[in-house]
Amino acid sequence: MNLFLPLLLALSILLTAASSHANEAEPDEPAPAPVEPHSASDASLKSDSAEPGMAEPITLLNNTIAPGTFRTLHWSPGLSMTSLNTPVPVLVAHGAAPGPTMCMTAALHGDELNGIEIVRRVLHQIEPDDLKGTIIGMPIVNLDGFRRASRYMSDRRDLNRYFPGNPIGSYASRVAHSLFHKVILHCDYLVDIHTGSFLRTNLPQLRGDLKNPMILEFSRHFGGMGVLHHRGGSGTLRRAAADSGIPAITMETGGPHSLDQESVSHGVKGMKNVLHNLGMYKTVRLWLIPQPVFYQSTWVRSNQGGIMLSKVVLDEKVKKGQLLGRVIDPITNTSSDIISPLDGIVLGKALDQVVSPGFATFHIGIIATEEQLAKPIPAEVKAPELESDEGEPITSPPLAPGESGELVEPFQDMES
Missing domain, CATH: 2.40.50.100 (RNA polymerase II/Efflux pump adaptor protein, barrel-sandwich hybrid domain)
Structure with a gap:
């Protein structure tokens, strides 16, 4: 009996320690790393030799892309085992004439399919010889989640809550930091395409901070697609890009896990409209119906x-x-x-x-x-009771x- 009691006491201590460890909260996430404000005239992307009226070659992801060409590059945050690492495709259409750089991202959540198809249709219908500027399309940002038909990263985190990221943070935060610095900061405009979540579906719409004059002007170029005033949650790609000086819009189209061709068609139409109105790529049929604006919801x-x-x-x-x-x-x-x-x-x-x-x-x-549209958005929007x-x-x-x-x-x- 004298030997049995100490054994029971030791076992109790071990079980208590194991239980405490199992319930322990994950360590706090480091604060996002500071980001230099975006500059549309980033000299690091330009070459010194270009004919007048001709675009210059650009450098992206350690590749030089000549004017008037279409390339498929690859981005990797370099965080997986080398033998298992699969780079994420990045489609680039670099126009023959100079102009802004438009970035399109889709499937930050791996279960959102409509944006993948929108990026595919837009990029593969572009003739680089007729393009002014550059379009960068990332059809499947969260390739990790896409393979598992999951909204989340393999570490069970939502990638769209960790931008602009931190190189010494969690896995999601490190991926966000790599994407933001290697691709997003090279863009003059950003359209981040999403769907509803958790068995919900969305009317095709835009979301942006309409109190930001650059984003307000950008939102007006999408034709008849409605726009909802919303700054964007902390950690979202759109919010981080806007905070860095890049006019950024979220495009919501349909629901997750399935392809909604009507929502895809709306998204493609909106993207063609914005490219036309920015003078980047002409389209024959413009979306001219009035654009509804929602200040609250x-x-x-x-x-x-x-x-x-x-x-x-x-x-x-x-x-x-x-x-x-x-x-x-x-x-x-x-x-x-x-x-x-x-x-x-x-x-x-x-x-x-x-x-x-x-x-x-x-x-x-x-x-x-x-009357509301004729005035600036007030600091406080009065909601109805x-x-x-x-x-x-x-x-x-x-x-x-x-x-x-x-x-x-x-x-x-x-x-x-």
């Missing part, structure tokens, strides 16, 4: 769990108090209505599925009036000023 959440049945579709105009959908308990047959808290347009929605209480179901945007199904005020309006004066945007948890 909100996600409407379910009040109970069950099977959701939608009553509205994307791009549908809805009124305050209108039935958007219904959540039904399949056992008790009880139901809970999902009601629109305001007048607006359905920008995004969850697919009909099993939902839990609080699940974000419908994304409603409010179109800016002509929202009410719950029971008539009680909702505590989180679509856009409310935070303690720092920043806008608190409740749909940020669905941000791509």
